[in-house]
Amino acid sequence: MNSATLATTSADAAEAGASQAVKAQLRLREMVLAGELPGGSRIAEVAISEQLGVSRTPVRSALMRLEQEGLLESLPNGGYAVRTFSERDVSDAIELRGTLEGLSARLAAERGAPPVVLREARACLHRIDELLREPALDDTAFSRYVKFNAQFHALLSELSGSTVISQQLERISNLPFASPSGFVVVQANSPAARDMLLIAQDQHWQVLDAIEAREGSRAEALMREHSRIAQRNLREALHGTQSHPLPGVQLIRRRS
Known part of the structure; x- marks a missing residue:
């Protein structure tokens, strides 16, 4: 041979x-x-x-x-x-992601975001808009939403031009339940699912507009507020009455 x-x-x-x-x-x-x-x-x-x-x-x-x-x-x-994870551990991880994404959005606004990445982010949001035009999302549409949502958050990280922040965001987002779509699946079985997704999508558009308008403080505040939806989904997953439990939720120790 x-x-x-x-x-x-x-x-x-x-x-x-x-x-x-x-x-x-x-x-x-x-x-x-x-x-x-x-x-x-x-x-x-x-x-x-x-x-x-x-x-x-x-x-x-x-x-x-x-x-x-x-x-x-x-x-x-x-x-x-x-x-196993305490409820506080997961909540803190989501809070940390919101802080880092807020910082990333502020720096993108203050430094000026790359036009090509802005175009990609807008194209991604337009795809989400198309999905949300339907009165209800089936499993296939919801899976596509999760994919586009993750893509938008990845592009948002790229907009800052900071390798350090991008690396830290990737690290925190890889923690169990801390990713941008970590708890969004909870909304799939909620009567108000589409309404919550519309609120999240409106925040997506607002933060992108703030970045393009070079409004750093506003962009940061919007992303910090955006993470509150994940906090709400966490509470619903642990303390709500979900007929279809979130995968892995049994690993989280609920607050007494």
């Missing part, structure tokens, strides 16, 4: 291993959020490997990635356990 063939074989093996690790990561995340692996439970690496039908190497890689995401915690004697 020549060196070129060896290199190709090695690359194929590495790609296959990476693919197995990603599949293991996705399945493990589903198991945690669905409650198949309860909060506080220790992860049995061998049992998970057998259950998923993959070797321990991709499972070990998946466990490390889920720890980085914040869904798992490493144990002092080795191994991992499913994390």
